Amino acid sequence: MSLEIEREGVNLIVRVYGDLDLHTVDNLRMEIEDRLDQEVGIKNMILNLEDVDFIDSSGLGFIIGRYKRISNHGGELKLINVKNSINKVFELSGILKIVDVFPSEREALKAV
Amino acid sequence: MSLEIEREGVNLIVRVYGDLDLHTVDNLRMEIEDRLDQEVGIKNMILNLEDVDFIDSSGLGFIIGRYKRISNHGGELKLINVKNSINKVFELSGILKIVDVFPSEREALKAV
Amino acid sequence: MSSNSAKLEIKSLTDNIGLARVTVASFAAQLDFTLSEIEEIKVAVSEAVSNAIIHAYHNDEGVIEIGMAINNHRLIITIKDYGQGISDIEQARQPSYTTADRMGLGLVFIDSFMNDLEVDSKLQEGTKLKMVKIPEKSQKKAT
Amino acid sequence: MSSNSAKLEIKSLTDNIGLARVTVASFAAQLDFTLSEIEEIKVAVSEAVSNAIIHAYHNDEGVIEIGMAINNHRLIITIKDYGQGISDIEQARQPSYTTADRMGLGLVFIDSFMNDLEVDSKLQEGTKLKMVKIPEKSQKKAT
Numbered sequence: 156m157s158l159e160i161e162r163e164g165v166n167l168i169v170r171v172y173g174d175l176d177l178h179t180v181d182n183l184r185m186e187i188e189d190r191l192d193q194e195v196g197i198k199n200m201i202l203n204l205e206d207v208d209f210i211d212s213s214g215l216g217f218i219i220g221r222y223k224r225i226s227n228h229g230g231e232l233k234l235i236n237v238k239n240s241i242n243k244v245f246e247l248s249g250i251l252k253i254v255d256v257f258p259s260e261r262e263a264l265k266a267v
Numbered sequence: 268m269s270l271e272i273e274r275e276g277v278n279l280i281v282r283v284y285g286d287l288d289l290h291t292v293d294n295l296r297m298e299i300e301d302r303l304d305q306e307v308g309i310k311n312m313i314l315n316l317e318d319v320d321f322i323d324s325s326g327l328g329f330i331i332g333r334y335k336r337i338s339n340h341g342g343e344l345k346l347i348n349v350k351n352s353i354n355k356v357f358e359l360s361g362i363l364k365i366v367d368v369f370p371s372e373r374e375a376l377k378a379v
Numbered sequence: 380m381s382s383n384s385a386k387l388e389i390k391s392l393t394d395n396i397g398l399a400r401v402t403v404a405s406f407a408a409q410l411d412f413t414l415s416e417i418e419e420i421k422v423a424v425s426e427a428v429s430n431a432i433i434h435a436y437h438n439d440e441g442v443i444e445i446g447m448a449i450n451n452h453r454l455i456i457t458i459k460d461y462g463q464g465i466s467d468i469e470q471a472r473q474p475s476y477t478t479a480d481r482m483g484l485g486l487v488f489i490d491s492f493m494n495d496l497e498v499d500s501k502l503q504e505g506t507k508l509k510m511v512k513i514p515e516k517s518q519k520k521a522t
Numbered sequence: 523m524s525s526n527s528a529k530l531e532i533k534s535l536t537d538n539i540g541l542a543r544v545t546v547a548s549f550a551a552q553l554d555f556t557l558s559e560i561e562e563i564k565v566a567v568s569e570a571v572s573n574a575i576i577h578a579y580h581n582d583e584g585v586i587e588i589g590m591a592i593n594n595h596r597l598i599i600t601i602k603d604y605g606q607g608i609s610d611i612e613q614a615r616q617p618s619y620t621t622a623d624r625m626g627l628g629l630v631f632i633d634s635f636m637n638d639l640e641v642d643s644k645l646q647e648g649t650k651l652k653m654v655k656i657p658e659k660s661q662k663k664a665t
């Protein structure tokens with residue numbers, strides 16, 4: 156499980172590698188929150204899940220948490236590339252009603 | 268675990284997919300022996316292990332068994348593409364002293 | 380594979396959630412499940428083991444027992460803890476119900492991803508989940 | 523991960539050899555092993571479980587217990603059967619020695635792929651293998 160964070164203008168691009176479950180979300184949450192605290196002027200977050208093979212409700216909770224913080228500050232959260240294997244969890248949870256999914260970071264950046 | 272068998276002149280090309288262990292070798296052995304019994308005029312065997320991710324001493328026993336049958340009839344056994352992950356077992360066993368390994372089926376066919 | 384069984388015992392550490400998923404998925408592969416069904420089984424196991432760690436043992440030390448069985452071409456998974464127990468099982472199974480500021484979706488996911496879910500629990504004694512998954516391919520054959 | 527343990531119980535069916543390998547490999551991944559070290563661990567587990575199935579239980583029904591532990595940054599694996607037992611352990615560990623027309627390399631592979639192997643056996647009672655694997659990276663750190 157690892158994380159890559161990149162800033163592009165007012166957008167924070169977060170790339171997650173590995174599984175999103177109770178074991179991994181704590182570290183991810185801290186790393187992202189640290190970065191949000193350090194950087195000035197971040198508005199939106201693009202969460203790239205291209206390399207996430209597994210997600211459960213703890214992983215969903217992590218995404219919802221990021222969504223809340225970002226939207227509380229008037230920003231938008233976009234998801235990238237939800238794999239087939241993790242799609243069902245997204246559909247069942249209803250999260251797709253509040254968060255948009257894009258096929259690539261470029262298209263998500265255009266949309267924010 | 269599955270098997271693909273193709274004849275090319277006096278050579279039988281056998282492609283193994285999956286793990287080579289006690290669980291899988293019995294079926295493989297039977298399929299290959301059946302084919303050898305059916306076909307007339309087979310001399311050499313080319314065993315393609317490109318898609319074998321795991322092998323243990325039961326898998327080695329399977330290869331040695333094929334080697335014995337083929338060489339008893341004056342033919343040669345050639346191995347293809349031993350992956351890094353399974354290489355150590357081959358080295359440790361000394362099997363490479365009696366069986367040659369080639370990078371591709373074409374080169375093995377040239378050598379028989 | 381017409382009948383088989385195995386048991387995995389783990390400590391209630393989040394480090395072991397992935398281990399539980401991988402083990403059950405590997406056992407399940409003895410039946411004719413699709414990749415997408417295997418994913419569903421993994422989610423169910425992940426939810427049940429996470430619940431035992433958080434709700435049953437509150438991140439303290441404890442043992443989680445994971446039973447796997449193949450019976451009559453069905454996969455039966457049991458996940459058992461010796462922790463706090465659930466006071467109202469009906470309520471616990473409702474969407475969004477949570478006592479730990481979580482999503483409240485764990486039992487809902489298990490319910491929708493598996494063909495059957497039974498929850499057995501006694502306060503202070505523990506909780507046992509029994510879930511059944513039948514390969515879609517064999518369901519079609521049966522009809 | 524400084525300390526953890528788990529236990530897998532399987533039936534003596536060849537179908538379960540892969541399950542044992544995958545489970546131990548997933549547990550081992552909690553230490554800092556290289557991919558090539560994980561492969562070596564898988565071979566060792568595969569040999570020990572195969573031996574229990576063939577030599578201890580002669581393909582009859584029996585139980586195999588696989589203990590996994592992380593202790594002091596070492597992986598300790600125990601594989602236990604309640605089968606026939608080994609009469610001469612020294613001899614059994616020799617290359618090419620086999621009582622079943624096999625390669626006679628199983629115990630030799632375990633010996634060379636793991637940092638330590640202890641064999642404990644009683645005739646008619648069973649056999650227990652204890653093997654230890656230490657990540658090469660942490661060995662370097664220690665010196």
Ligand SMILES: Nc1ncnc2c1ncn2[C@@H]1O[C@H](COP(=O)(O)OP(=O)(O)O)[C@@H](O)[C@H]1O
Pocket residue numbers: 212426430431434435460462463464465471472476477478479481482483484485486487506
């Ligand atoms: N193994 C368990 N032991 C004790 N309580 C549990 C257990 N599993 C579930 N619960 C209770 O049921 C509630 C709902 O569980 P669940 O649907 O998985 O949602 P969540 O884990 O997000 O709270 C939990 O908040 C908890 O109160």
Ligand SMILES: Nc1ncnc2c1ncn2[C@@H]1O[C@H](COP(=O)(O)OP(=O)(O)O)[C@@H](O)[C@H]1O
Pocket residue numbers: 324569573574577578603605606607608614615619620621622624625626627628629630649
């Ligand atoms: N778990 C076991 N129970 C009884 N006998 C065993 C066991 N493991 C090994 N042996 C004995 O030791 C011999 C050598 O084992 P091994 O080196 O693994 O080679 P192989 O399995 O190819 O015979 C076996 O042939 C068998 O007689």
